Every structure is written in C-alpha cells, then in structure tokens.
Amino acid sequence: MPSSEHDRGGAALLEIRDLTVRYGGVVANDGVNLAIDRGEVVGLIGPNGAGKTSLVDAVTGFTAADGEVVLDGRRLDRLPPHRRRRAGLARTWQAGELFADLTVADNVAVAVQRRGWAGLVADVLGRSARTAPDPSLEMLGLLDDADRRPDELSLGRQRLVGVARALAGGSSVVLLDEPAAGLDTDESEAFGDVVRTMATSGRGVLLIDHDMNLVLNVCDRVYVLDFGRVIACGTPTEIRADAAVVAAYLGEEPVA
Amino acid sequence: MDQLVLFVTLGFAVGAVYAVIASSLVAVHAATGVLNFAQGSIALWGVWVAAELGATGTLILPIGSVQIADGPAPTTVAVAIGVASSALVALLTHLLVMRPLRSAPALSQVVASVGVMLLIVSLVPLRFDTTGAVAAPILPSGTIEVLGAQVAVADLIVLGLALTVAVLLAAYFRFTRWGTATRASAEDETALRLTGWSPDRLAALVWFTTGAATGLVAVVGSPSIGLDPISYTFYVLPGLAAALIARLRSVLVAAAAGLAIGVFQSLLMMMSTYDFWPVWAQAGFGETVPFLIVMVALFVFGRSIPERGGVQTLRMPPVRPPRTRPVYALVVVAATVAAILLTEGSWRFGVVTSIIMMLIALSLVVLTGYLGQISLAAMAFAGTGGFVLSRVTTEYGVPFPLSLVLPALAATVLGVIVGIPALRIRGAHLAVVTLAGALAIQTFVFGNPAFTPYEGNLIEDPTLFGLDLGVRSGTVLTTTSFALMVLVVVGTLTWATARLMRGRTGRSFLAIRSNERAAASVGIDVAGTKLLGFAFSAFLAGIGGCLIGYSRGQLSVESFTVFVGLTLLCTVYVAGITSLAGAVVAGLLAPLGVLATFLEGTLGVGHLYSLIAAIALVVTAVLNPVGITGSVRQASEHLIHRRTTRAQL
Numbered sequence: 001m002p003s004s005e006h007d008r009g010g011a012a013l014l015e016i017r018d019l020t021v022r023y024g025g026v027v028a029n030d031g032v033n034l035a036i037d038r039g040e041v042v043g044l045i046g047p048n049g050a051g052k053t054s055l056v057d058a059v060t061g062f063t064a065a066d067g068e069v070v071l072d073g074r075r076l077d078r079l080p081p082h083r084r085r086r087a088g089l090a091r092t093w094q095a096g097e098l099f100a101d102l103t104v105a106d107n108v109a110v111a112v113q114r115r116g117w118a119g120l121v122a123d124v125l126g127r128s129a130r131t132a133p134d135p136s137l138e139m140l141g142l143l144d145d146a147d148r149r150p151d152e153l154s155l156g157r158q159r160l161v162g163v164a165r166a167l168a169g170g171s172s173v174v175l176l177d178e179p180a181a182g183l184d185t186d187e188s189e190a191f192g193d194v195v196r197t198m199a200t201s202g203r204g205v206l207l208i209d210h211d212m213n214l215v216l217n218v219c220d221r222v223y224v225l226d227f228g229r230v231i232a233c234g235t236p237t238e239i240r241a242d243a244a245v246v247a248a249y250l251g252e253e254p255v256a
Numbered sequence: 257m258d259q260l261v262l263f264v265t266l267g268f269a270v271g272a273v274y275a276v277i278a279s280s281l282v283a284v285h286a287a288t289g290v291l292n293f294a295q296g297s298i299a300l301w302g303v304w305v306a307a308e309l310g311a312t313g314t315l316i317l318p319i320g321s322v323q324i325a326d327g328p329a330p331t332t333v334a335v336a337i338g339v340a341s342s343a344l345v346a347l348l349t350h351l352l353v354m355r356p357l358r359s360a361p362a363l364s365q366v367v368a369s370v371g372v373m374l375l376i377v378s379l380v381p382l383r384f385d386t387t388g389a390v391a392a393p394i395l396p397s398g399t400i401e402v403l404g405a406q407v408a409v410a411d412l413i414v415l416g417l418a419l420t421v422a423v424l425l426a427a428y429f430r431f432t433r434w435g436t437a438t439r440a441s442a443e444d445e446t447a448l449r450l451t452g453w454s455p456d457r458l459a460a461l462v463w464f465t466t467g468a469a470t471g472l473v474a475v476v477g478s479p480s481i482g483l484d485p486i487s488y489t490f491y492v493l494p495g496l497a498a499a500l501i502a503r504l505r506s507v508l509v510a511a512a513a514g515l516a517i518g519v520f521q522s523l524l525m526m527m528s529t530y531d532f533w534p535v536w537a538q539a540g541f542g543e544t545v546p547f548l549i550v551m552v553a554l555f556v557f558g559r560s561i562p563e564r565g566g567v568q569t570l571r572m573p574p575v576r577p578p579r580t581r582p583v584y585a586l587v588v589v590a591a592t593v594a595a596i597l598l599t600e601g602s603w604r605f606g607v608v609t610s611i612i613m614m615l616i617a618l619s620l621v622v623l624t625g626y627l628g629q630i631s632l633a634a635m636a637f638a639g640t641g642g643f644v645l646s647r648v649t650t651e652y653g654v655p656f657p658l659s660l661v662l663p664a665l666a667a668t669v670l671g672v673i674v675g676i677p678a679l680r681i682r683g684a685h686l687a688v689v690t691l692a693g694a695l696a697i698q699t700f701v702f703g704n705p706a707f708t709p710y711e712g713n714l715i716e717d718p719t720l721f722g723l724d725l726g727v728r729s730g731t732v733l734t735t736t737s738f739a740l741m742v743l744v745v746v747g748t749l750t751w752a753t754a755r756l757m758r759g760r761t762g763r764s765f766l767a768i769r770s771n772e773r774a775a776a777s778v779g780i781d782v783a784g785t786k787l788l789g790f791a792f793s794a795f796l797a798g799i800g801g802c803l804i805g806y807s808r809g810q811l812s813v814e815s816f817t818v819f820v821g822l823t824l825l826c827t828v829y830v831a832g833i834t835s836l837a838g839a840v841v842a843g844l845l846a847p848l849g850v851l852a853t854f855l856e857g858t859l860g861v862g863h864l865y866s867l868i869a870a871i872a873l874v875v876t877a878v879l880n881p882v883g884i885t886g887s888v889r890q891a892s893e894h895l896i897h898r899r900t901t902r903a904q905l
Contacts (some may be wrong), residue, residue, distance in 0.1 A: 086358065086777035097774035101575045102767045110767050111778035115761040122786065124752045146595030165778055 011073060012037045014059075014089070014173045015205045021051070021058045021228075028054040028155035029065070030228040036204035038174060041195055042112045043215040043236075046225035047248060053094060054206045055225070056175045058091040059247035060091045061085055071173060085111075094178050098150040104161050105146040106132045112169035115116035136167035140194060160191075162172065173204040180209050192218045224248065258404035263526040264519050265402070268411040269480040271364040272418035273488070276473040277495030279422040280466035285499070286429065287438045287455075287462035291684040293369040293691070296471060297376035298345050299747070302471030303391070303478045303488060304384045306338025306742030310392040316383050329395055339471040346467020349461055352357040354408065356878050362683030363782050364877050366630050367829050370687075371873035374822055377489045378867040386485040391478040404530065411784045414477040415515070421469040422511030438462060466747065467712035492516070493695055497690045500553040521545055536706040550689055552563020554681050560645065575766055575834045575888075588840065589747060597741040604734045606853030608742050608807060614843025615746045616800035618753055618836070624760060625794035625834040628769030629678050629786060630687040635824060636668040636694035637674075637794040637803030639702055639816030645802045646713035646811045656725065657720035660745065664798035670697070671794020672787050679783045682772075694818045702813040713811035727807050734807070744802055749796060754836055755793070765789060815848075823847050823866050826873035832883030841885055843870075864881035 016071055021029040028051045036042045045053055061081035069077040069084075077086045085087060085091075090111075100108050111132060113121055118235040125130035137143050140160045150158050159179050166174045168254035175194070180188045188211055195218050199205050209215050224232040224237040224239060232239060277295050277454035308316050313325030328809070330447050352722070379387065396409035429435040441448045441455040474488060481487075498513035507782050521542040528538045595607045613682050618640050621629050647653040654662060674693045678686050701707055701797060717726030727738045756762055764785050765777040776782050805811050814820075827845040832838030845851045847865065854863030880887055 061778070081776040081782075082779050082781050083775060085821075090779055093774060095775070097771050097777075099767045099770045099774065101770050102763060103852065108765055110760075110763045110780065113763065117788070119760035120792070121760050140386070169779070187465045188565060 012069070013040075013072055013204075014057055015068070015070040016055075017068040017070070019055065019058055019065055021054050021067070023054075023062055026089075028228050029058060032067070032225070032228070032230055034223055034230070036206055038202045038204060039199050040221070041199045041205045041207060041219045043212075043219035043222035044206055045212070045215055045222060045239075050225040050248075051228040052225055052230075053177055056091055056177050056206075056208070060089060063213070071103060073237045082237060085171070087171035088164035088170075089175075090173070091175040092166045092177055092179055094157070094181075096150070096155075096158050098158055098161055098165075100150060103147050103149055104142055104153070104164075105133050105137065106152065107161055108137055108165050108168045111165050134164070134168045136164040139167070140164045141142050150206065154182070156184070156187060163194075167203075168196060171203070173206070174198065175206045175208075177208050178210065179207070180211050180214055188214055257372065259526065260523075261403045261405035261559075263522045264524075265405065265407040265411055267519035268415040268515075268624070269436040269518075269865070270491070270521070271515040272414045273470075273477055274489055274494040274514035274518045275511040276420040276421050276470050276514070277491055277857045278498035278502070279418075280427050280470050280511035281492075281499040282502055282504055282507050282510045283429070283462050283466050285504045287459040288354060288358065288441050288833060289442060289687065290358075290365055290369065291499075292349070292354070293366070293492055293496075293687075294349055294372035294376065295466075295495060298349070298467050299470045299474035299491065300380060300486075300488035301345050301376050301642065302338040303474050304380055304386075304485075305852070306475040307389060307391045307478065308384055309334035309337055310394075311389065318379060318383065318641030324796040328392070329723075330671050331392070332720075333608060335475050338475040338664025339468050342469035342474070342500055343464050346470075346473055347464045349459060350463035353464075353874055353878055355456060355459070360877075362687075363624065363628075363630055363833075366684050367688045367825065368874055368877035370632070370822055371501050371826060371877055372493070373489060374819075374826065374866060375870035375874060377819075378487060378870050381485045382863065382867065386483075386486075389483050393479045394476055395479070402848070408480065414473060414480065416474060418473045418515070419511060422507050424455045425466070425469070426858065431464045432798050434458060434461070444761045451707075461772055473849075479555045481525075484516060485691050486819075490695060493546045493550075493688075494691050497549040497553065497692065500550055500688070503557050515550065517545060519641050536704065538706065541700060543699035544696040545671050547689075547692035550692045551677060554685060554689060574625065575769075578590045585751075589743070592743055593623045593676065593740075596736065596743065597650030601733050602857055603850075603853055604739060605807070606848065606850045608734055608739045608802075609761070610843045610846060610849035611739075611742050611746050612803045612807065612838050612843075613824065613846035613849050615749060615803070616797050617831070617842035617846065618823060618839040619796035619800070620825065620828045620842075621833055621836065622757070622765070624752060624758060624828075625838070626769065627786065627789040627793075628682075628692040628765075629675070629789060630683065630817075631674075631690045631790075631793070632687055632821060632825060633674055633694040633697075634696040634793070634797045635689040635775050635801075635816045635818070635821030636824065637671050637797035638804065638886075639811075639813070640667045640670050640815065642800030642805035643707075643713060643799030643801075644804045646715045649716040650714050653716075656720055657745075659718065660799055660802045663802050664795045667798025667801065668791045668795045669799075673792075675787050675790030678786050678790065691818070694821055695700050698813075698816070698818055701817060702811075715808070715810055717806045718806055719807070727809060738807070742807070745799065745803065749799060750836070750839075753796065757836070761788070820847050821867070823869050826869045830872045830876045830883055832885035834883075835885050835889075836890075837885040838883055875876040 012043060014036040016032060018035040019029055019032040022205045032055060033186060037090055046052055048058060054063060056064035059069050061079060061084050068075060069138060071087055071089050074087065076087055076089060102110060103237055107168060113119060133143065133146055137146060142164055145153055150161060163176060164178050180191050192214050195205060207215060221234065222236055222247045223230055231244050231248060233244045272706050280295055283291060284290060305316060309329040310331065311328060313327055313329045315322040315324050347628055349372050353372055357365050358565055398409045399406040400409060429439055437448060437453045438458045438889050442459060446649055447457050495514055497508045501513040502510035522593045524542045527533050553799060579888050592611065596604060599607055617636055620634050623629050636725040641663040645659060648662050674690055719725060725737050725741045727734055729735045762781050766782055766783055768785055772782050816847045824846055828838065828842040831841035831845060843849060852862065852865050855865055876883060
C-alpha cells in the first residue's frame, strides 16, 4: 500500500481496523484500515463499485463484517445499528431514506428524542414533544422548510435533511454517503463550507462523493478505494499526484 | 397399528384440501406476489354450489339462481359446475381486486384479499340453505384393506387428485415456456413485459387454474369432510403454513407439507382419545398446529422467503398526526353523552358497544396505521382480556378498576408474543402469523371446555366506592352509570393514545413505518419499538375486551371470533386506518355498534351486515385506500387550498 499512513500519537476518534465484507463469494471490502480524528474531514473516493457504501454499511452495522470498529476507545462492531448511532456514530444514505410521513423538523427530532418506555411515559404525562428545532437545521439552512414534508423539497435539499438528521443529537462522527449529489455548483460549494463547520466542533467527518472538487478542497486527508482495498491515502495534494489513483480512475495498469 | 393407519388415512381428505390450497398459494404468489387469503373461500363457494346442484338441481349464483335440472343434477354435472364456479371466483378476484392492487402496499393487498374471503363466507349462508345440508357422495363408497385397516377408496382418490394437481403445477412452472415466464414475472415484471409477455394474462391463467384445482379437490373431498358454512375458509391457514414451509417456492413441498399437516391433525385427534393425553389439549389443539408451524417456519427461514421486487410499491396512506383541538374533543364527548342519555334499550347498547369498539379500532390504528404492522389478531387480544376478566372477578374478587388493568396486561403479554415474529418478517407474512395466532387462541383458549366452565365465563359487575356500575339493573338493558363508566375509560385511553401518536412514540412509529433501515440509523431500536407497539395495541384491545365482557355479564366467545376480528379490520380500514377520526368512525360502523343496530333494528337487515362490511372493504381497498376520513380530509384540504389561493389573487 502506498505510504503516508499517518502516524499520529494516540488513538483516533474513529478507528476502522482490518474491515472485511463478503457478499457470498464477492469481497466488497478487503482488510480496510481507516482512521478519522477529532475535527478532521476525511474523504473517501473510488470508482463505482469500489466498496465505499459497503464500507459505510459495515461500519454502521447494516452489513455483517469482520474487523474492528472503535469509536473513542469503545468497540462498536458487535452492536446493532441503533446502538452504534446512540454511541455517536451517524450516517446518511445515498438514496436519502427520509421518513416520508414526518416533517423535516420531525425527521431530525426523531433522532434525538427520548425513546421506548421513557418516551411513552413522557408523551402521556410530560410536556409536549414539540421542542425547539435542532441546531443542525439552522446549520444546513433548513429552518424555512422545517414544517414541510420531504417530498415537497428538491432532491438536493432532501439530501441536506439527511445530513441534518445525522448531525442531530451531537453525533461525534458522521459518515456522509454522497451528500452533495443533486446540488448545483454553487450549492455544492456552500455545502463544502458546512462540512468544514461540522468538523470545527471536534466532530469527525467521512465524506464520500463523486464531486472531486468538493472532496479535494474540503478534506484534510483522502482515502482511495478500489476493488474493496485502500490503494492510497494522503493529503489532497498527494492524492492528486498519485499514479495508482489516476490509474484506478482511468482504468489503466498502475505505473510501478 | 391398524388404528394408526386408520387415523393417518382419515387425515387424507382434509390434508388433500390443505395440499391443493398450499400449492395454489405458492403458484399465485409466484405469478402475482400476492398471498391470497381467500383461497379457502374460493373452495367454499365451489363446494356449496356443487352440493346444492347435487341436492336440488339449482345453480346458485351470487345473485339469482338457475334451475338446471328437475331434481338432483347428475354428479358429474354438479362437480363440473362447482369446479367452474371456484375457477370463476378466483379469476374475478384477480381481475377485479388483486390486479388493480398489484403495485399497492402489502396492507392494501392483505385487506383486499381478506375482504374477498369475508365476502364469500358472508354470502354462503345468505345464498344457501346451510342447515342440515349434506353433500351427496361423489366417489365410490368402498373400502380397501391397508395394513389391517379399512381405508375409504374415496379418500385415496382425493389424495391422488391433490398430488396430481401439485405435480402438474410444478411441471407447468418448470418445463413450459409460459411457466418460466410466470416465474420470471415474480423476479421482474417490467423486464418480462419488455420481452413481449403479458404478466397479467399469465397471472390470470394461474388464478383460474388454481381456482379450478382448489375447487375440484374440495368438491370431491366434501362428502368425506362434511359441509360447513365456514370451515373451508379457514383451511387457508394450514395452507399458508404449508406454503411458508415451502418458502413460497416449491409447489411440491407445499403440497407435501399440507398433506402432512392434515395427517398430523388427524393423529392428534387419535392421541386425544388416549388416557395419558391431558384434558386441556383435547379440544382445539389441532388448530394451534398451523400457528406453531408458521411461527417456526418464519423464524427458521425468515428473510429467505422471497418478497416480491419489481413494480414500484405505492406508499401507505399518509398519516397526519392528531393536533390538539380540545374543542373537537369536547364536541365528540358531548355528542356521545347526549347519545347515551337520549337512547335506551338496544340503541343505547349499540352506542356503548360502538364506544368500546372504537377503542379496539384505535388499537389497530396504532399498530397498523401508525407502526405499519398488519395485525389480524386484535379481537383475540380483546378476547384474552375478557377471558382473564372473568377469572379475576369471579375467582379472585379483584375489584374494579384493577379488574380492567390485570386482564389488559395479560393481553399485553400475548401481544408481545404474537409480535415477536414481526422482528423478522413484515407485510403479508406478518398478517399470516397474526391470523394463525388469532385462530389458535380462539379454538384453543376460548373454545376449549377445559378452560371454560359449564355455566360459561361469568363476569361480576363492576362497582366503585359502593357505586354499582353494572350494565343491567332490573329491566334496564344498559344503565347510564355503566355507559358513562365506559365513556370515561375509553375517553381517557383515547386521550393518552392521541398524546402518544402526537409525541415521540408516534414519531418513532411513523419512522419505522416509512423506513426501518433509516429508523435504525437514527438510533431507534426498531425491534423494541415494534414490541412496544404490539404491547400498547394489545393493552388497548384488552381493555376493550374487558368492557365488552362487562357489557355482556359473561364472556361470550361469539364476540371475539376471528370472523368478528376480520370484520372489525374491514370497518377500520374503510373508516381510515391512519387516523384517530378513523377509529371513531370505525366504532360507529363496527359489529354490534350503532350502524349494526340501525341495520338490525330499523331496517331489519342485520344478517346482511358482514356482507356489506366485506363489500365496502373490497371497494375501499381498490378505489379509496385513505378511507372515509382520509377522503373527507383530502376534500377539506383541497377546499382550504382553493380558498387561500383565491384570497391571494
């Protein structure tokens, strides 16, 4: 593997170690190691079918996988998806997957509320569940749409609702799976600023996108995935110059 | 040994019907993705048509009749017409009901096929003279000796027919181009259409053929099984159990499993005659078999049972959480109090029953409308409440209102148990589990003499602080104090439920309904929340069952049959399963409620009630999935929208 595997003192906020995902005979992720630090925006790029989404699915518990997922020193890889989210590991979905029957505000509020029996008792005896909108709505400029339903918004803005939902409740790491698809150039640039803002509070961000400008401009470090393996990792400048990356994207044999 | 052989062969006739239903279910599922709950009813209609022809030579149609012979029709004619009517019913079900719903949510498909099932089973006692009818023998009556037992030749022929049907169906799917195309339509209907096949015609062929096959085996087997206005309808459950064992894939495995269930039930019958067999398991134990099989099959195979892909699924009817409008609530309460005070006799009884039914309808709104879990077991939970109520009041003297809470908690426990499969399965499969569970509870618990004393399950009247809240007082059929007590209980629970639906719980329910994966990704414990929904829903139904019990003075099993439960589902769906208002309207429409009282007392057509409910359900499912309250709301939103846009001009 090309070097530049950073060696920083101490453990990162999110550590993914030797993660392997198999679908039948197909290996979607093959021994992937990846780390995200506090306040760091990490990019993940690679051609279609490289295993980016499968990595997100595995890390968040939606796909069975071998390997370790450690968030802030705590092993998460045996937990079901909702427990990982409550531990602070959040994600968005490529297809949006918003709750069609809930308003934008409720799509976000459902992620932070009290749950189960506690929620039930609070509903009957306590005060109304209508609380002030989550700060993530304002951050993503969605306050005006708070009372609309997702299908009343453009696809790009629906993506942003998904992002707001992942940020809600102070999640410590968010994995963004193609959040900028459907945004035009200006919106995409503005979204880049938002991604930087997310990280300023010490949150770790993993950004998957096909918009190379966005990824290379916003990220501190970038991982490149091809055929399920990490083939490169480094700063955007290093990645731009990496022969293996160019080959993976252009489909040529890497120049040794 | 000979007794064993005898009982094994006694199970052949019923087992053959299970087998043909099971293989038909698999075939129809392969062709259309539908689990047809009406397959048993399709058999029922053919059986009665053939029996009537064999007895009087009259061909009974759903409307009208034709005299085709003076006196009994020849056996071959009777059988042929019986089979043809089953086939036609199946074809019409496809063309008029299921085909228009082919891209509808699972809920619509399930309620529509349940509607057809109810429609036929309600029509049979109206169109046929079901008292004392006997199916004339069709097959030779001889016996042959097998391993020392006398076995009826007729049963062996019926068995042979069912197996032949299964083999032919399997061969059709495997070896013919049409069959291959039909299987392909289950994979991707659009792609099949692009290759020049018509999935609709292939599906119609499968519906027609399986309808005929089911009719044939049932008609020929009916002299040995017996004529009954209902039982064939519920043979669909063992059929479904067998189809699930075959993972909805193999027609042959389904047929074999269906036959095995029939034989197994017959063997259970034999076991129950032995001394060592416990008394409590003598009655109704056989009916729990399909439920246990369904539970195990779904748990073992779980996700490997195919759910149909392809055509994009339409969304469930939309939900608008209730808003706080105390004015409306007060108006409804005031109207109800007025209705209680201004009525008497059977009308007041109807009003009170409507109030109670509203609570059980609400349990369906919460579970099915909000959480998206299709449950056909609401009345069984209610019945459990009533059943336990009888115990705690007569044997332990538990006072009111604790006497409501304890039975409701028992129903809650049962609700969670029936809900456990919902953690692995959804949609139509869940409906199968809940229906099987409801039937098991009905026959094994309510209908079991071991659990029900001779004098019935009596219930002591409630009193509170020396105040008599009993339903009867002298000649008064329904006392004001009882009616008001019901109103207070139901009103309080409805208020609490409205707060839940508006609050965090409703939010997580709706999140799970629209997208379970995404719900888990925002930290919602999907499994726990589903069980919470089942628990809460069963609690509401359990309280409702207690109130029904109090209103009767004893637990009447007839109030809680699967039939009543399905009829209630009809009314809730017709009224609008996604809203509080829908539950209120459903209460008015519900069995024994205000509408039923009106039909019975004023129009004198109470016997048509379930037929009307079934027709309304089918029509609603096909044409107006948002129900009555949903279309009223849509109309008013439309009006408001027009007014505001006009004001802006």
